Amino acid sequence: MSSSNLTGFVLAVLSSAFIGSSFIIKKKGLQLASANGPRASVGGYGYLLQPLWWVGMITMIVGEIANFVAYIYAPAVLVTPLGALSIIVSAVLAHFLLKEKLQKMGMLGCLLCIVGSTVIVLHAPEEKSLSSVQEIWELAIQPAFLSYTASAIAVTLFLVLYCAPRHGQTNILVYTGICSIVGSLTVMSVKAVGIAIKLTLEGANQAFHFQAWVFAMVSVTCIIVQLNYLNMPFMIYHMI
Incomplete structure (x- = not known):
């Protein structure tokens, strides 16, 4: 893996960690906001007044910025699959923080995400100049x-x-x-x-x-x- 691809790889992994965490934080914010107004699922936008939702949004923005910079250094075929790692982060945090039990098929899906991302990263081509x-x-x-x-x-x-x-x-x-x-x-x-x-x-x-x-x-x-x-x-x- 070239130095530029390695930089993109590290940024993409960090991006997945931030984005995966942001999903959990935002959901907690949405849950709090739904207690005082229409739910987001029916078109409500009360979550915009919920600080915790904004914490999740800022976390996602940081992750997206890291992802954006990763695209500068590495080809999309390397960066994009690594976004699947955010699923792993979300699944683990949801299991512990939201008490949403991860079923066997969910575990299999997480494993496939890891295997698929690894295979693609190892065979990522050099980017055309x-x-x-x-x-x-x-x-x-x-x-x-x-x-x-x-x-x-x-x-x-x-x-x-x-x-x-x-x-x-x-x-x-x-x-x-x-x-x-x-x-x-x-x-x-x-x-x-x-x-x-x-x-x-x-x-x-x-x-x-x-x-x-x-x-x-x-x-x-x-x-x-x-x-x-x-x-x-x-x-x-x-x-x-």
Whole structure:
């Protein structure tokens, strides 16, 4: 593993620890907020006044920053799978702090996360060197990626507008599906922003390219959508 990949690896692991912990802290905050107003699962936003929820949010932001920097140093194929380690952290903390018992299938799932992440990390390729955000843009406007993006947006809208109002309260796959699909676009756009920042720090200012701002806006939009729909299943289902 190269030094840059190793740096990305360490940052990604730290990111998973912070993000995994933030889920537990935020759920505790949501539980406290639901005692004094509408629950997040039915569209309530009282948790915004709950300090503990903000502690969890700050913890998540720290984790996301570490994750963001990891994308600058290492390829997405290495960083993204390590995000699964946040599941392990959440499962362990939920077991002890939220008293949510981890079943045998849950243990198997955690084991598979560890094995899968390890295999991918050990075989992660070196990242292709890029000299401009315009090169990323050329890759992003390829027909195959545009088709995937259009499909992801269409499925997300279907889940948000049709499935969430009808089945969101009874099927966790609705909200997790929204977060996961949007998350795939978040990874791509964040990686692009990370490369743009890295190139800028190296002396090739990317702020003058409109593509960098497009990637930044996509990143912010996707992150906001994920944060909104991530809160909802916390108040409907157990963490594990």
